Amino acid sequence: xxxxxxxxxxxxxxxxxxxxxxxxxxxxxxxxxxxxxxxxxxxxxxxxxxxxxxxxxxxxxxxxxxxxxxxxxxxxxxxxxxxxxxxxxxxxxxxxxxxxxxxxxxxxxxxxxxxxxxxxxxxxxxxxxxxxxxxxxxxxxxxxxxxxxxxxxxxxxxxxxxxxxxxxxxxxxxxxxxxxxxxxxxxxxxxxxxxxxxxxxxxxxxxxxxxxxxxxxxxxxxxxxxxxxxxxxxxxxxxxxxxxxxxxxxxxxxxxxxxxxxxxxxxxxxxxxxxxxxxxxxxxxxxxxxxxxxxxxxxxxxxxxxxxxxxxxxxxxxxxxxxxxxxxxxxxxxxxxxxxxxxxxxxxxxxxxxxxxxxxxxxxxxxxxxxxxxxxxxxxxxxxxxxxxxxxxxxxxxxxxxxxxxxxxxxxxxxxxxxxxxxxxxxxxxxxxxxxxxxxxxxxxxxxxxxxxxxxxxxxxxxxxxxxxxxxxxxxxxxxxxxxxxxxxxxxxxxxxxxxxxxxxxxxxxxxxxxxxxxxxxxxxxxxxxxxxxxxxxxxxxxxxxxxxxxxxxxxxxxxxxxxxxxxxxxxxxxxxxxxxxxxxxxxxxxxxxxxxxxxxxxxxxxxxxxxxxxxxxxxxxxxxxxxxxxxxxxxxxxxxxxxxxxxxxxxxxxxxxxxxxxxxxxxxxxxxxxxxxxxxxxxxxxxxxxxxxxxxxxxxxxxxxxxxxxxxxxxxxxxxxxxxxxxxxxxxxxxxxxxxxxxxxxxxxxxxxxxxxxxxxxxxxxxxxxxxxxxxxxxxxxxxxxxxxxxxxxxxxxxxxxxxxxxxxxxxxxxxxxxxxxxxxxxxxxxxxxxxxxxxxxxxxxxxxxxxxxxxxxxxxxxxxxxxxxxxxxxxxxxxxxxxxxxxxxxxxxxxxxxxx
Numbered sequence: 074x075x076x077x078x079x080x081x082x083x084x085x086x087x088x089x090x091x092x093x094x095x096x097x098x099x100x101x102x103x104x105x106x107x108x109x110x111x112x113x114x115x116x117x118x119x120x121x122x123x124x125x126x127x128x129x130x131x132x133x134x135x136x137x138x139x140x141x142x143x144x145x146x147x148x149x150x151x152x153x154x155x156x157x158x159x160x161x162x163x164x165x166x167x168x169x170x171x172x173x174x175x176x177x178x179x180x181x182x183x184x185x186x187x188x189x190x191x192x193x194x195x196x197x198x199x200x201x202x203x204x205x206x207x208x209x210x211x212x213x214x215x216x217x218x219x220x221x222x223x224x225x226x227x228x229x230x231x232x233x234x235x236x237x238x239x240x241x242x243x244x245x246x247x248x249x250x251x252x253x254x255x256x257x258x259x260x261x262x263x264x265x266x267x268x269x270x271x272x273x274x275x276x277x278x279x280x281x282x283x284x285x286x287x288x289x290x291x292x293x294x295x296x297x298x299x300x301x302x303x304x305x306x307x308x309x310x311x312x313x314x315x316x317x318x319x320x321x322x323x324x325x326x327x328x329x330x331x332x333x334x335x336x337x338x339x340x341x342x343x344x345x346x347x348x349x350x351x352x353x354x355x356x357x358x359x360x361x362x363x364x365x366x367x368x369x370x371x372x373x374x375x376x377x378x379x380x381x382x383x384x385x386x387x388x389x390x391x392x393x394x395x396x397x398x399x400x401x402x403x404x405x406x407x408x409x410x411x412x413x414x415x416x417x418x419x420x421x422x423x424x425x426x427x428x429x430x431x432x433x434x435x436x437x438x439x440x441x442x443x444x445x446x447x448x449x450x451x452x453x454x455x456x457x458x459x460x461x462x463x464x465x466x467x468x469x470x471x472x473x474x475x476x477x478x479x480x481x482x483x484x485x486x487x488x489x490x491x492x493x494x495x496x497x498x499x500x501x502x503x504x505x506x507x508x509x510x511x512x513x514x515x516x517x518x519x520x521x522x523x524x525x526x527x528x529x530x531x532x533x534x535x536x537x538x539x540x541x542x543x544x545x546x547x548x549x550x551x552x553x554x555x556x557x558x559x560x561x562x563x564x565x566x567x568x569x570x571x572x573x574x575x576x577x578x579x580x581x582x583x584x585x586x587x588x589x590x591x592x593x594x595x596x597x598x599x600x601x602x603x604x605x606x607x608x609x610x611x612x613x614x615x616x617x618x619x620x621x622x623x624x625x626x627x628x629x630x631x632x633x634x635x636x637x638x639x640x641x642x643x644x645x646x647x648x649x650x651x652x653x654x655x656x657x658x659x660x661x662x663x664x665x666x667x668x669x670x671x672x673x674x675x676x677x678x679x680x681x682x683x684x685x686x687x688x689x690x691x692x693x694x695x696x697x698x699x700x701x702x703x704x705x706x707x708x709x710x711x712x713x714x715x716x717x718x719x720x721x722x723x724x725x726x727x728x729x730x731x732x733x734x735x736x737x738x739x740x741x742x743x744x745x746x747x748x749x750x751x752x753x754x755x756x757x758x759x760x761x762x763x764x765x766x767x768x769x770x771x772x773x774x775x776x777x778x779x780x781x782x783x784x785x786x787x788x789x790x791x792x793x794x795x796x797x798x799x800x801x802x803x804x805x806x807x808x809x810x811x812x813x814x815x816x817x818x819x820x821x822x823x824x825x826x827x828x829x830x831x832x833x834x835x836x837x838x839x840x841x842x843x844x845x846x847x848x849x850x851x852x853x854x855x856x857x858x859x860x861x862x863x864x865x866x867x868x869x870x871x872x873x874x875x876x877x878x879x880x881x882x883x884x885x886x887x888x889x890x891x892x893x894x895x896x897x898x899x900x901x902x903x904x905x906x907x908x909x910x911x912x913x914x915x916x917x918x919x920x921x922x923x924x925x926x927x928x929x930x931x932x933x934x935x936x937x938x939x940x941x942x943x944x945x946x947x948x949x950x951x952x953x954x955x956x957x958x959x960x961x962x963x964x965x966x967x968x969x970x971x972x973x974x975x
Contacts, residue, residue: 114483117930118455119882119890123416123491126453129165130175130484132476137161137177139476140484141405141461142257144200144207149467152180152207153484154197156477158218160209168468168488175484182228182237192219194228194240198336201258201267204320205229207237208267212254223247223254225269225322243322249274253305253313257337257406257462262344266317270348272334273305273312273378280316282326284373284518286549288578289330291379292391294613294651295361296723296762299381301754301789304355312378315348315370329374331385331392333363337407337462338370339423341438343502345445346370347396349404349425350378354698357401357705358748359755360716363387364684365402366395367425367436369444371539372515373546382719382755387681388644390607391574391614393542397436397447400686401702402427406463406473410435414469416493424452424463428477429698430691431458435888442537443507449685450888453487456694456929469495507537514540517547525551530559534567541571549575561587566595570607577614585619589626593633602645609634609648616655631658639668643713644679654720662727666735669714689907689916693880693892693929701749707911710746714739715756722762733767733775741780744791757788795827801941806868812944813860813951822960825953828946840958855955855962863954867939871930880929881905885922892929 114128132140138155145151151163160180166173182193196219199210207228211221224245228237246255253272261268280287289310291297299306313332318325328346335348348368356362361382368376377385377392387394406426410419423436435452438445459480463473466486476482489495514532517525529547532540548556553576560576563569573588580588592611600608612630616622622630635658638649646668653661689706692699718739728736740760744753760779767775785792802808829840839850854863865872883891883903893905893916902917903926939947956962 118453119884120453121888123489123493125488125490127486128483129486131482133481139479139482140474141477142197142200143462143464143472143474144202145464145466146202151472152200152202154195154200157196159192159195168470180237183240184238194226195219198254199257201260203260203267208258210255210258210269227322244278246271246275246278248276253334259338259340261317262340266319268315268317268338270315270335270338271313273308273332277311277314277327278325280325280327282519284326284328285330285375291383292614292617293379293383294617294655295382296719297381297383298755298758300355300751301758302355302751305380308380310379328372329370331376331378333378336405339407339409341409342411343504347407347423349407350376351404352401354401354701355749355751357701358710358746358752360712363682365399365404367397367399367423367447369396371511371543373518386647388606389610390571391610393539394681396445397449398682398684399434400684401688401691403429405461408463408465410465412465412469413471414495415489416495417498420497426460426463428459428461430694431455431460433460440503440505440508442505443511443539451890454890507540511540511543514543514547518550521551526556533571534565545571545575549579553579557584561591566600567604569595570604570611573611574614577611577618582619585615586626588615589622589630593629597633597637602642606644606648609652612652622656627656630656639664642679647716650717650720654724657724657726662721662724662732665717665721666732669717669739672711690891692907703908704747706908708745708747710743710748710752715743719759722759725766734778737775737779741778744780744783753791754789757784797828797941797946799941799943801943804868804939806864809864809868809939809947810861813864813948817948817952817964820949820952820964822965825949828950829953851954852957855957860951863951881926882929883918883926884924886924891918
């Protein structure tokens, strides 16, 4: 459901004191410059002009858990679910009623016995009220408090007492429960069925019908490397999926798949479906990383998620591209604004919720061919604001929840109070000719139809990619015997390529040679690049589905493609290298290594991975999740070089001693860059795949040359001299102060210094003339502040935020906001620093684009950063801070029982 960042790792990252400046300064008596808010929960929200926010309720204050799902029933009441607890029903105060609070009722579901405290129904990540029923998507490992397994349930009030006493399990869902399990539900546009979405840890149940043909595979010539830390390693194609069911849950139809962990879906007024899919932040800095993205989910859609490094490029013709790449984040809710009492442009927008960075994006949809393009605007943001679910209520207001993972939870309402009209304009959706054609072709995605081939085949070369995709899926639904001969007779190169992809997926190995011979007759030079890439993918799928080419077939493919490698763009070089390395084309090793010498390959922005939100804009919005982004942006890995290095790791032939030396030296250099949590492990696994192709007597030499000595035993991290031993704990103020105040005897200077260094404090702070200058100098800290002061600043960094070190929120005329530390300004622009690990990298913001600016109320220091330490390590760290790094300080005097170390 939410981001998969390992929070324990962030405790280790105690970049702690790396980002501690905002709190230490507060203790020095500097005025924060922050006005006291009447309601800090509302004051922290950044809203667009004309919109008003109300904080309605805090379930955490009433010990009602952390709410992650909502629905409105037929009486306009809101129903919510605690992620790990009960369902609740709320009667909401009318808009404009002032401080009136909702009436909240814990729902008693099922036959409840007196004194029974177990959960009758809850643990929901999706709720839908429809067909006089409440549908509940339970995501749960059966436990003593709640005995219902993961699955879809229907609750009904059959005796008229306004409670749900009837519980029907419509389908139990299998897989790994958790935040990548089954999620939200939406009523279909025609009001006759239900759509539901599940993450990639849920097995696709047996369906009654499949819009996407069910013979899915990994389909990747790239050497497979699964996540070195084990995430989703047993989750294979097709990843996350979307299904349509009838109200009774008896008929299930797969509508699309290939998602990582889309949490929610939404429909616009034309009946088109959209999803907001998640990223894998452990993959930052790697060529297969895909950002969070808005997807237009058409009939039979495939979006190419595969485990580990197997994710497909958006350009691959057998999957669909995103409508819009957002950037890093953790998608939760998605909704459409057609029911909002907002200005017209927001009624034609998607609203996408990001849990990690606390942003609601407005994505205005504009028709483009048979699909759309999206115009992104930051609608609401706050820090912290862990967004979970939202809906437009019967009153046209936007309601949303914050919480999840047992975090503090809140319910908000957003209304428009500006001067623009909020009266809906009744009009039919404008459908382009391409849109109409696509939907006509999609009727042939439901099985064999005598009219399908006549309608679909001519559109295999349609200029619109979504139309071509719909045509190919329609062909694949027809018996192969009816169209296989037509493939070999096809003269149009684009239709032939698309038909070859269809036959590779649905045909038999006996057709391989004939299919390859048809493709090599295409005039490659006369194709536009997009068709050249599609052609490369057709070869790849034939090899994967029908078998690698041999003999004369192999020679023909080499002769056809090898002269065109290397190409001018990153996209084509990825496509060509996959095929040519796999079939060991002559000279492919030297050609590929030559490409690895290029620092920034021309055309590297043609991969479909550019984001609409700059990564640097996210760092200071949530330091906990921004830490990896900051580290990566300080030393960005060479993505295209990494792709080639992994591709060559499968190659046996074509090596000389000089080429091998050059290749394996690249790996040692690659470890100097920084990426997500799995970056080092992925590079090491590729290195080890390559070592398996080295003569045994040379393995030791190339292991050393490629940086084997730089790594920890697991290969997932760089070896370091010191890491906290732990075990850690969730330190609260009282326990931490008690541990430190129990006595500082026996403190070790060396250990304290190593902890200080291991957690990167020096990156942002100076001590005794060494270190960074993002935060204040800590040399004299112990002479002015008590143990309590220091611990309070570490554990509760937001308590006092100084304007000297605070970040500034700049609101721009286009509705976006930019966050960073204001370093300087002139008449024309502000210069800000957004990365605490690369403070000298400044971004200029033209003053003419700025509407307003204010200090952020959130510290850029991570909360709870001592949680990786045991009590003795905590004492050693505090002792080192009190001593200001001075080994001769009183803290370490022998008569105090301390140890200076050596």
